[in-house]
Amino acid sequence: xxxxxxFGAGKxxxxxxxxxxxxxxxQQWQLTIADINCKPWExxxxxxxVDLVPFSLDxxxxxxxxxxxxxxxxxxxxxxxxxxxxxxxLLHSKNLITPSYVSPEMQAMDQEAKSxxxxxxxxxxxxxxxxxxxxxxxIHHLKEQGAAIEGFESFxxxxxxxxxxxxxxxxxxxxxxxxxxxxxxGGAVKFxxxxxxxxxxYHKLFDRTEIVHIDGYGDFEGYANRDSLKYIDLxxxxxxxxxxxxxxxxxxxxxxxxxxxxxxxxxxSYVMEDSENMTYxxxxxxxxxxxxxxxxEIKLAYYLGxxxxxxxxxxxxxxxxxEKKKIGLKRATPAQILQHLFEQKWALESGDKDMIVxxxxxxxxxxxxxxxxESAMVVLGDDQLNTAMAKxxxxxxxxxxxxxxxxxxQARGVCLPLQADIYEPILQELEAFDIRFxxxxxx
Amino acid sequence: xxxxxxFGAGKxxxxxxxxxxxxxxxQQWQLTIADINCKPWExxxxxxxVDLVPFSLDxxxxxxxxxxxxxxxxxxxxxxxxxxxxxxxLLHSKNLITPSYVSPEMQAMDQEAKSxxxxxxxxxxxxxxxxxxxxxxxIHHLKEQGAAIEGFESFxxxxxxxxxxxxxxxxxxxxxxxxxxxxxxGGAVKFxxxxxxxxxxYHKLFDRTEIVHIDGYGDFEGYANRDSLKYIDLxxxxxxxxxxxxxxxxxxxxxxxxxxxxxxxxxxSYVMEDSENMTYxxxxxxxxxxxxxxxxEIKLAYYLGxxxxxxxxxxxxxxxxxEKKKIGLKRATPAQILQHLFEQKWALESGDKDMIVxxxxxxxxxxxxxxxxESAMVVLGDDQLNTAMAKxxxxxxxxxxxxxxxxxxQARGVCLPLQADIYEPILQELEAFDIRFxxxxxx
Numbered sequence: 001x002x003x004x005x006x007f008g009a010g011k012x013x014x015x016x017x018x019x020x021x022x023x024x025x026x027q028q029w030q031l032t033i034a035d036i037n038c039k040p041w042e043x044x045x046x047x048x049x050v051d052l053v054p055f056s057l058d059x060x061x062x063x064x065x066x067x068x069x070x071x072x073x074x075x076x077x078x079x080x081x082x083x084x085x086x087x088x089x090l091l092h093s094k095n096l097i098t099p100s101y102v103s104p105e106m107q108a109m110d111q112e113a114k115s116x117x118x119x120x121x122x123x124x125x126x127x128x129x130x131x132x133x134x135x136x137x138x139i140h141h142l143k144e145q146g147a148a149i150e151g152f153e154s155f156x157x158x159x160x161x162x163x164x165x166x167x168x169x170x171x172x173x174x175x176x177x178x179x180x181x182x183x184x185x186g187g188a189v190k191f192x193x194x195x196x197x198x199x200x201x202y203h204k205l206f207d208r209t210e211i212v213h214i215d216g217y218g219d220f221e222g223y224a225n226r227d228s229l230k231y232i233d234l235x236x237x238x239x240x241x242x243x244x245x246x247x248x249x250x251x252x253x254x255x256x257x258x259x260x261x262x263x264x265x266x267x268x269s270y271v272m273e274d275s276e277n278m279t280y281x282x283x284x285x286x287x288x289x290x291x292x293x294x295x296x297e298i299k300l301a302y303y304l305g306x307x308x309x310x311x312x313x314x315x316x317x318x319x320x321x322x323e324k325k326k327i328g329l330k331r332a333t334p335a336q337i338l339q340h341l342f343e344q345k346w347a348l349e350s351g352d353k354d355m356i357v358x359x360x361x362x363x364x365x366x367x368x369x370x371x372x373x374e375s376a377m378v379v380l381g382d383d384q385l386n387t388a389m390a391k392x393x394x395x396x397x398x399x400x401x402x403x404x405x406x407x408x409x410q411a412r413g414v415c416l417p418l419q420a421d422i423y424e425p426i427l428q429e430l431e432a433f434d435i436r437f438x439x440x441x442x443x
Numbered sequence: 444x445x446x447x448x449x450f451g452a453g454k455x456x457x458x459x460x461x462x463x464x465x466x467x468x469x470q471q472w473q474l475t476i477a478d479i480n481c482k483p484w485e486x487x488x489x490x491x492x493v494d495l496v497p498f499s500l501d502x503x504x505x506x507x508x509x510x511x512x513x514x515x516x517x518x519x520x521x522x523x524x525x526x527x528x529x530x531x532x533l534l535h536s537k538n539l540i541t542p543s544y545v546s547p548e549m550q551a552m553d554q555e556a557k558s559x560x561x562x563x564x565x566x567x568x569x570x571x572x573x574x575x576x577x578x579x580x581x582i583h584h585l586k587e588q589g590a591a592i593e594g595f596e597s598f599x600x601x602x603x604x605x606x607x608x609x610x611x612x613x614x615x616x617x618x619x620x621x622x623x624x625x626x627x628x629g630g631a632v633k634f635x636x637x638x639x640x641x642x643x644x645y646h647k648l649f650d651r652t653e654i655v656h657i658d659g660y661g662d663f664e665g666y667a668n669r670d671s672l673k674y675i676d677l678x679x680x681x682x683x684x685x686x687x688x689x690x691x692x693x694x695x696x697x698x699x700x701x702x703x704x705x706x707x708x709x710x711x712s713y714v715m716e717d718s719e720n721m722t723y724x725x726x727x728x729x730x731x732x733x734x735x736x737x738x739x740e741i742k743l744a745y746y747l748g749x750x751x752x753x754x755x756x757x758x759x760x761x762x763x764x765x766e767k768k769k770i771g772l773k774r775a776t777p778a779q780i781l782q783h784l785f786e787q788k789w790a791l792e793s794g795d796k797d798m799i800v801x802x803x804x805x806x807x808x809x810x811x812x813x814x815x816x817e818s819a820m821v822v823l824g825d826d827q828l829n830t831a832m833a834k835x836x837x838x839x840x841x842x843x844x845x846x847x848x849x850x851x852x853q854a855r856g857v858c859l860p861l862q863a864d865i866y867e868p869i870l871q872e873l874e875a876f877d878i879r880f881x882x883x884x885x886x
Binding site: 187188190193194196197198199200201203204208229262263264267269270272273274285286287288289290292305334 | 630631633636637639640641642643644646647651672705706707710712713715716717728729730731732733735748777
């Protein structure tokens, strides 16, 4: 009887847990759920199939015994904890799956994992995850046809479903709010556009968006991710002239967010004086020039050269950024103040559903002609548990787990899902869950 | 016979060395110059008075013996080396002077220095240095009169003398070029304006300047330094409504530099792809959108909303930033590329003289009336050795050295020149070198 141990079974693992429990029953496996809080899962599954183990990471002995007794380890813990799990997997010679980016510590285990015949499969969620797999499938397909890929663009967005979209930002928090507030920070953006290297500093990022239309879902606006250049080698696209990866929002989100980035309101590097007694209006005013007789609104519009009656001001006003309402947060950074505000404004309401949108664009030459191929995936949440996020992050991991246990995957070492024997069965089974790409050959 | 050891005798110590040598002769002291390169000083002074000791910092034994034999230690080394000198001063119970900001390591030695009756006098150059002393003198004077100081602003600029000012930036490198390129980076700017806390992110800093007129020298523009707020306590100005410290340039320097900061050209955090083969025109273009048919000039002007025939474009064009000339720097950051260019454009020519400008503004209430007092210091370089920078950095240290050796200063521990018994004799003797403040009671 094969055993899987899953570390971390919080909200984003909801779909994964249910998938694994169902497969465990069908395939006669045993699933162990190790989480600091197992309460949500009590009474949901037969205890013969699913074992609930209260677990905290300081319990080294329990970590080792759970891994030692398993055939496959899945870590849905926050990414910083993966290396400690991976080290135990090396020690006990167990395979490992994580949804997270390969850290240098993880990469350093590649040789030892290989020499022990182990697979440490990472970046197997949505983004990174489905983005890699769906891109590689088309890249391999185009190359097999003899195409020369000249441009690749790819965007992903974690958004709100159209039916739940009822605010002018067309956005609600469907995942980690702090990451949304700080998105794009930490260094200049790098990409390649028609053979030209391009760099965008953070404070200009939301001013440099691209509009993408997806049939049936309307317009999205994409801003660039940190480093698109590293994907040239990763995807085997040496010689490509355009390489651009980004994140989707709904217009005019980025125009309004650009205002906040420009004035410095998303800064997380310093604590503001007397933040507790400041109002949101004061907060905006701290970034503007002192002019006794002018309103905060006119000073802001003039400072950034925007229309005082335009989209930007409409969205900021809706958010309450000009209200004389106390913030009430002690020793807060600007970013913490924004997060506090938007956690109220962008909160999911009962019944709200989320939406994941992924879109790839390939420009290629084939038989002397230029072609453009678009590929789009839109996934809607079923409810507040089986969200689009939980489905798209969890199902690839669940499906991979099945194929690893069944011995269908040959890769060894620290891997990404870039090879056909990994991505093919996953993408295929995802379609059964309505997670599929629609291709559109534009020309 | 009293002995001074001076660590570091490079360009910025030129005036100091000559001052100390002259005083040593007059007061029958012995001066030891410890520098990695003593060549420039060979044969300049009587060897009975001035001893030249080739010294590098890895020679611990020599460091200790030089300090042990001295009565006073002066460190003109780069600031990061002061703590190692200071520790040896503690060990051998010697007084110390440095021109640099007090680091946490230096501050940590305060108690031990006090308990041993030692004075470690720091921030005793120009800025920090003369700024502290001249401000404190007026603050003490105003308080003695019973004035309530409501606003304090202070700017310093290391610039080029009017007679040597022959480029449209009205700027040349008269000190460390790298620091000029990176000026303002590293965190948001904080100050207080009419009772309001204000914060400016780096990318808006050069757009938020203030014009100051100084009689006889015309207009200067000031941009804010990092943290003006900490000077409220330092200067004893609790309750002040405006606290603003900044740096001077000549208009329209900041407008043009703002363009470079905005597009990301001053970023030092990443290496540009293929920087070696890029032209300066390509360099600017990497920060702009790809648009096949538009010129770099029009794209830049449109991107930032500036006049294509305006000051900004005129200054950038003069600098050669639109030229198809190869940069030729391998693996360079944007900031390194800018530095490389401006080191050619802003180089001092033979005979060029520098200029130091410092300006304070006090707004205060006295006897129920509002008053405004300005105080300005302008120092011109004599030549390329006795520069305004070398004079204003070195002379305060030299004068302080004399008064410490003569026992005129009572302060002990890690100190700044904020007390009258330190600043009075220094400011007074500086006048003999034409380093003086002109006060202007505006109302």
